[in-house]
Amino acid sequence: MMTVLEVDLGLGGRGLADLMDRLAEMGREARLVSLEGVRYVVVHGRVSASDLSGLPVRWVRSTGASYPLVSREAGVCGPVRVGSVEVGGGDLVVMAGPCSVEGRDQIVCTALGVKEAGASILRGGAFKPRTNPYSFQGLGGIGVGLLKEASRVSGLPVVTEVMSPEDVEWMSEEADLLQVGARNMQNFPLLREVGRSHRPVLLKRGMMATVDEWLQAAEYVVSSGNPGVILCERGIRSFDRATRNLLDLSAVPLVKRLSGLPVVVDPSHGTGRRDMVIPMSLAAVAAGADGLIVEVHPSPKDALCDGDQSLDLDEFRDLMGALGALTGALNGRWEVPSWERVAMLA
Amino acid sequence: MMTVLEVDLGLGGRGLADLMDRLAEMGREARLVSLEGVRYVVVHGRVSASDLSGLPVRWVRSTGASYPLVSREAGVCGPVRVGSVEVGGGDLVVMAGPCSVEGRDQIVCTALGVKEAGASILRGGAFKPRTNPYSFQGLGGIGVGLLKEASRVSGLPVVTEVMSPEDVEWMSEEADLLQVGARNMQNFPLLREVGRSHRPVLLKRGMMATVDEWLQAAEYVVSSGNPGVILCERGIRSFDRATRNLLDLSAVPLVKRLSGLPVVVDPSHGTGRRDMVIPMSLAAVAAGADGLIVEVHPSPKDALCDGDQSLDLDEFRDLMGALGALTGALNGRWEVPSWERVAMLA
Amino acid sequence: MMTVLEVDLGLGGRGLADLMDRLAEMGREARLVSLEGVRYVVVHGRVSASDLSGLPVRWVRSTGASYPLVSREAGVCGPVRVGSVEVGGGDLVVMAGPCSVEGRDQIVCTALGVKEAGASILRGGAFKPRTNPYSFQGLGGIGVGLLKEASRVSGLPVVTEVMSPEDVEWMSEEADLLQVGARNMQNFPLLREVGRSHRPVLLKRGMMATVDEWLQAAEYVVSSGNPGVILCERGIRSFDRATRNLLDLSAVPLVKRLSGLPVVVDPSHGTGRRDMVIPMSLAAVAAGADGLIVEVHPSPKDALCDGDQSLDLDEFRDLMGALGALTGALNGRWEVPSWERVAMLA
Amino acid sequence: MMTVLEVDLGLGGRGLADLMDRLAEMGREARLVSLEGVRYVVVHGRVSASDLSGLPVRWVRSTGASYPLVSREAGVCGPVRVGSVEVGGGDLVVMAGPCSVEGRDQIVCTALGVKEAGASILRGGAFKPRTNPYSFQGLGGIGVGLLKEASRVSGLPVVTEVMSPEDVEWMSEEADLLQVGARNMQNFPLLREVGRSHRPVLLKRGMMATVDEWLQAAEYVVSSGNPGVILCERGIRSFDRATRNLLDLSAVPLVKRLSGLPVVVDPSHGTGRRDMVIPMSLAAVAAGADGLIVEVHPSPKDALCDGDQSLDLDEFRDLMGALGALTGALNGRWEVPSWERVAMLA
Structure with a gap:
């Protein structure tokens, strides 16, 4: 207690x-x-x-929760503002963009394309956590600069991953939302450092983390001074490798019951397969997610990273259309049929 | 090959x-x-x-699949008829009823209640696979008889679990759909025996079975002579016990891509929590499931088995209402937004 | 309680x-x-x-255990006699033989070879539970007959798998030890049927089973009338497929603490790799196992099943030599350094 | 390739x-x-x-490995020197000490006790990665100083965990071996930073890391300039919570086959139960481990952290005695019966 x-x-x-x-x-x-x-x-x-x-x-x-500040009972945490966009306030928020920032044309083109299709936040990786030391590690600071430029051109706020505590301060000036990746969900010095930032934090669930551990990781951030945490379910590890990870959609209603934090779903890493991004996006929204984060690349087959799970711009427009039909059905607006509001749907 | x-x-x-x-x-x-x-x-x-x-x-x-008859490429298997109900033909099918048949009043009352709310198949366990030998093991043959009576009264076809090869023949006369439970997914003598039956089979996924193994289990049934297999995702085992099992909704679009078999989802066993049945049911349908199988009990707190995950009749009506709003949105009928038809939604 | x-x-x-x-x-x-x-x-x-x-x-x-008869507290179950061999009585017991009985020469040759090297029980599968319906399913009743003949020739008692409740009675006349395979660990009708047999039972741990569930499965057998249960750890399923299964050696001291049942380890299925059978056998004995069950084939490259994990007879002799050196060290006899007797070793 | x-x-x-x-x-x-x-x-x-x-x-x-420098084929990496102790050179190395440094008396007393019993490296945590932000987080820099003092008094080299890249440089002056914890196994900035240090690194396996990912993490360290990596198996996460983690001893012969790196085993975190530390230590050595890292506390019931899995000094002496009997058997010295030298044992 x-x-x-x-x-x-x-x-x-x-x-x-x-x-x-x-x-x-x-x-x-x-x-x-x-x-x-x-x-x-x-x-x-x-x-x-x-x-x-x-x-x-x-x-x-x-x-009784071990994460008092983020618990539903305390009522301290709630919707999070990213630039002019509110996550968790009722409207579905779609974050989209490439796995990695690869160059000016690629990121600006993607930004304009996803904005036109209805996305409200641009994603793009500059510092990439790669399993192998000899893989492409991202453009680093240069990538952050290009992302910032794409943000200016498109008017979209941006989210990008920060990997080192020492990068938090300067990246807080450049990005609108700081992503803590799945592998860093229990990197406690990093959690404390983003907790001292004034920027909101997108906290991905670790591939081996229980929901309880995930919420305790969020508590590290909030207890360090930053109430702006958005949870992101991105798939956990299972014995079946038919999909890259196992997207745990039951975590969506569960964390919404246990905490006040908004939660978004990443169907791209969650499945690792382009042909499953649309059905799992629809399922995530039906389960009550406040938003999605989707990998989109102008030419997935040429992507330096994760091309197999990236949509192209046409497919992304299909996704946005399908989401519109789904959410439009629910009282004519982006209302998510969460477990709490389900009576209203009937 | x-x-x-x-x-x-x-x-x-x-x-x-x-x-x-x-x-x-x-x-x-x-x-x-x-x-x-x-x-x-x-x-x-x-x-x-x-x-x-x-x-x-x-x-x-x-x-290239190791399950040629059930593979999508062969085109041999497809929608399955259970009594007068077709599963996999486009209309969402809801199977509902108690974990265990406990008595005449309980099962008849539930049958009439779920039918009135819109269910089209009645479920109820008579032979119960229980982890502990001293737990309630079901009413056995008496339970099957009561289920049959509830079927006559309500007009609903019934599904119930068969555990022994020697019970397949007589139970095929009583039940409209034979369930093979998760623990028996690789009970090969049982698979072959239901494969020799003229009744369709609801094949639950083993709690530690890969999708590939599940489809090979279906191939056992079909290659024994029975094309009527309906797959049922009911949650797999993971490291996180916050929910009873981990409902793997990505299996839905995956098996629909790999095979021609219909697939239904069991959100009751899949989560083990009553408050998660509605959001996960909606998510399952959005992911493309052909149906649901849901535990409903007139008085969950008195259930001999699995009361924590059973809806009462009011909650079940809420679920059916929510499903109606969801599916109604999609062209005004029970059309599932599967990965293949997603373009139509836009 | x-x-x-x-x-x-x-x-x-x-x-x-x-x-x-x-x-x-x-x-x-x-x-x-x-x-x-x-x-x-x-x-x-x-x-x-x-x-x-x-x-x-x-x-x-x-x-407090949910498996009272097999619990250590009750003291009802203990060492098990298989023919003239006692399992769990202090001497290490090695069961060896091919995955499948393939023919008379193969099984007799293996029987004589493993006996000469020091094995005390012959293993061999006649009814094979195979993931795919088109794979070799074993020689069935003919295989059981050949195994019996190899037993007569070599003087070794035999263990073989029974898959169907209806086969238990006649196979009890032929085999000295009835194996219930991992996929059948929760096949409750089968557990009850072997529980009515007069033959001891080798109960393999399910690949998805907790230790608690495994001991409850043993309780099914014992509560049906058969006290002769030998547990067999054979690897569980994990996210890492570098080995076929994940051999859980910590289960050995754990079940010995929780129950009175003997426990043997199967390093062949537990790793799926021939080159890991010897180190993991030594580790199993050091952890306190009462015995081993090892796949041995006269010509592994020609085996119809599981050749990659089978030792040839030379390798099996190396294993027996290594075991001798290990156990000989411990007071000059096959004494296992279990957690309880560890003080004696110092 | x-x-x-x-x-x-x-x-x-x-x-x-x-x-x-x-x-x-x-x-x-x-x-x-x-x-x-x-x-x-x-x-x-x-x-x-x-x-x-x-x-x-x-x-x-x-x-063919994705970790060329640490691969067995390259032959670049091998035994690692920690102070005057060689790990991987044939003699079993035991690292012992408390989970956390709690005060001067506690750490000095433990250091002298474990040295007297035969340990050759002192362990002790100063920076503690704790799941909950409100748990005891370790004594930090003060703890490192106390550990250094215990090292001077006892003559044992010390290992302690480093959590932040910015702490690597100064801690390299104080500790003889830098531990990277399981949660940081894929903290790539930290791996690169310890790779630039002149101190050897104890790299714990992540609780959800495959063996392949673990070796790639080691490659991050080595490719940054530091060849002194010792792997540490400490248990992975499984569906069964009967033990805190699942100690994967098959990883020991596997990594010794795939790489040239020494490997030690942590039976304390690997099981989370004091009564399993001795049997699993013996099993680890029998499987071919080059060493052990064991939690020892003068009074486990008063430990601020992980008391349930800590041995007291008497139990640690029992462990060392049991190890002596085991390894003494094998040619009268600390020779590990690895899969490669098994013929010699016969």
């Missing part, structure tokens, strides 16, 4: 010191977390409002 | 003997399979029509 | 009826099990000796 | 430039790697010595 409380700062600093003293007297470990100017205290164990009478506390909420 | 050919019986028995002789001369292992009066020959390796000129062969088709 | 008690039959049948009545009055489900003339009662929940005063009870033992 | 060649530097720098030019003319990607003063070139694809006649090349070796 853990407890979160919101500090009432109207009473000034003295009250906060008194509160921390009271918790210390009670023998409770407590951590102060500041999220966008609001102060919260995370306390081990259960604390009730009556234990803290006379102290500057707006509310006190306890949870 | 394997080859399937259809025998042209118009030429009489002599021609068939000649054909088998020719294959033997070519040094090819060949097996004759009779499906609803049509004779097929399955041959190891590639054979072309020109190798068999002058022999009674309608067509010859080769495939 | 479950309870096992031994009935004191000296008091005659009346006492037993009184005992069952008392348990029924207490509202306890109870099952009477007869093992080699001794009567046990398995009761749900905890029962103490004082609850049963005046009744014919020798002892009462409770356990 | 990849090729490794050793440059003959006797011919001076001009020859090296010519060699790289020739490879470029051949259209081959090539990377120059310097390992302890010796220069190697890694080339994509197959190159033969005759392609490079007249150029300064000592030898040319091709391999």
Whole structure:
């Protein structure tokens, strides 16, 4: 059991010191977390409002979860703003773009194409985590610059992966959304560093991570000061290699029940097969996902990375059309038939 | 590589003997399979029509799959009729009912309730495969009789599990669809025995079976003489026990691409949680499933088995309503947005 | 919690009826099990000796395990006799022979060869569970006859797999040890049928089975009347296909701690690679296994099944030599350094 | 296919430039790697010595492995020296100590105790990768200092985990062996940074990493300039949670066959249970491991981390005694019965 409380700062600093003293007297470990100017205290164990009478506390909420700040019970985390786009607010958000930024023409062309088809965020990898040291490792800083240019030209905000704690600060100036990749889901120094950034974070699920571990990884980011976490299900590892990974769509309703965080699905890495991207995208939305992140390349057969799972622009337009038909059906707008709102659909 | 050919019986028995002789001369292992009066020959390796000129062969088709008869390339298997219901023909089929038949009132009440809500097949277990020898093992033959009675009262065809080869013959007289459970997916004597039955078979995926192994299990049934196989994805085993099993929805478009068999999804066993049945049902349909099999109990908290994952009748009506909204959107009928027809949706 | 008690039959049948009545009055489900003339009662929940005063009870033992009869706490199961060989009694037992019986010369030659090298039980498959319906399915009844002949010639008892409940009775007359294969570990009708046999059973772990499920499967056999169960670890399924299966040697000390059953290890199926059979055999013995079951073929490259994982007779002699050096080191005899006796080794 | 060649530097720098030019003319990607003063070139694809006649090349070796420098075929990597201890040279090396450094007395007492019992390297965590942000995270820099002091007092070299690339340089001055933890096995910036260090690296296998991915991670380190990699099998994730992880001992003979790197086994994390550490240690050595890394705490019940899997000093002495009996048997010295030398044992 853990407890979160919101500090009432109207009473000034003295009250906060008194509160921390009271918790210390009670023998409770407590951590102060500041999220966008609001102060919260995370306390081990259960604390009730009556234990803290006379102290500057707006509310006190306890949870059995090991990730109190991101838990649904606390109600601290919710929809996340990426540039002018809101993720988790009800409208389906589609992020699209190539696995890797390969050059100016490729990324600008893709940006304009996916925007025209209805995508609202541009994705593109500059620092690539590759299993083999001799594989193409991405264009690095140059790639980030090209992505930034594609963003300016298209007007789309961009998401790209950051791999090293030391790159977080400068990349926060260039990207609108920082991706933490599946292999880094438990890279705790990196989680703490993006937690100190002012940019929102797209946290991919590790290929070996339980849902519980994933939410604890999100708690690392939030407890470091950054409430803007978007979860991304991208497939886990299984015994069957018929698909590259095993897309766990049941994680979508599960994390929405357990936490307040938005969740998007990556059907490209989740399946590794272009011909499965459309059905699994539809399935993800039907399961309640707040968005998708899809690999799109102007010419998949020439891609330096992951061409087998990339859509071309025509296929991406087909996907957007299919999504429109699906979501349009649900009250004439991008309403996702989540487990909570299912009665409304009938 | 394997080859399937259809025998042209118009030429009489002599021609068939000649054909088998020719294959033997070519040094090819060949097996004759009779499906609803049509004779097929399955041959190891590639054979072309020109190798068999002058022999009674309608067509010859080769495939790289290790399950030639159920492969999409052969085109032998397709929609399956269960009583008056067709599975895989375009209309979504919902099978519903309790985990176990517990008594007359329970099963008749459930049958009438699920029928009224729109289900078209009644499910109910009489022989229950239980992990523990001291758990409730089902009502056995008595349960089958009660199920039959519920079928008469409601007019719904019924599906129930058969566990022993020796039970196949008599249960084929009582049930409209024979279920082979996940634990028996590679019980080869049972597969061969249901393959000799005239009843269609619902073949659940083993909890640790690859898609390739699942289709080979289906091939056991079909190569024994029964073309009526419906696949059922019911969740596989993973490292994360947050859900009872891991529902692998990517298997839906995959098996539809690889084979001609219909596929239904079991979100009840697939998640083990009542609150996830609706979102995962919607996701299954969006992924292209031909149907669902859902646990429904008039009073889940009193169920002898699997109450945690059973819907009550109100919840089941909610599910059917949500499915109606989803599928209604797609051209005003129960059309599944499969990977092949996705362009039509746009 | 479950309870096992031994009935004191000296008091005659009346006492037993009184005992069952008392348990029924207490509202306890109870099952009477007869093992080699001794009567046990398995009761749900905890029962103490004082609850049963005046009744014919020798002892009462409770356990938290869901497999009371095979649990270590009950002390009912122990070493198993196969012909004149004792498994689990302290001496390492090596079972060896081909994957499949292919003909008279092959099986007799192998029998004599493995006996000369020190094996004490002959293995050989006649009914083969094959993933594909068009693969070689074994010689069936003819194979069982050949195995019997090899047994007569060599003097070795034999183990072979039984796949169908209807084959159990006649095969019990031919084989000394009945194998239940990994795919049938939860084939409950088969488990009950071998439980009614007078022959001991080699119960392979399912490739998807937890240790807990495996021991419950053993409980099916024992609670049906047969105390002679030998467990066999043969590798489970994992995400890494570098080896055919993942040999779980930690299961060896674990099941020895949890139950009284002997356990042997199959390094051939467990790795699928001939070059790993010797190191993994040594490791299995060091972990405390009571025996090994190893595939040996006079000419592995010609084997109809599993040649890649079979040793030839020279390699088998090398294995036996290596085992001798390992076990000889431990007090000059085949003593296994199990977790319990480890202090003695120092 | 990849090729490794050793440059003959006797011919001076001009020859090296010519060699790289020739490879470029051949259209081959090539990377120059310097390992302890010796220069190697890694080339994509197959190159033969005759392609490079007249150029300064000592030898040319091709391999199908995607990790050419660590492959057995190249013969570049081998035993690793840690302080005065050689790992992989034939003598079994035991690393022991607490999960976390908790204070001066704890670590010095453990160091002296494990040394007296026969350990040759001291382990202790200062930076701890913890799943939950509110768990004890280790003493950090202070812990490294205490470990260094325990090293001075006991004379044992020390191994400790490094989590951040920015910590590698200073920790290389303090520790004799740098551990990369399981969660960081594919933290590529960290792998490259320890690859630029002069200290050897203990590379733990990721809990969901294939053997192939593990060896490619080792290739990241070596191709960055550091040939001193010791692999550590510490258990992978499986569906069965009866043990904390699933210790994959078959990985031991497999990596010894595929690569020249030494491999040690961690039975503490591999099982998570104190009572299984001794049997699994014996099994690891029997499978051919070059060493063990074992958690030992003077008072496991008071440990801040992983007490359930830690031995106390008495138990550790029992383990060392058991290992002595096992290895003493094999020619009277610490000779491991690897798959290659098994004939010698007979």
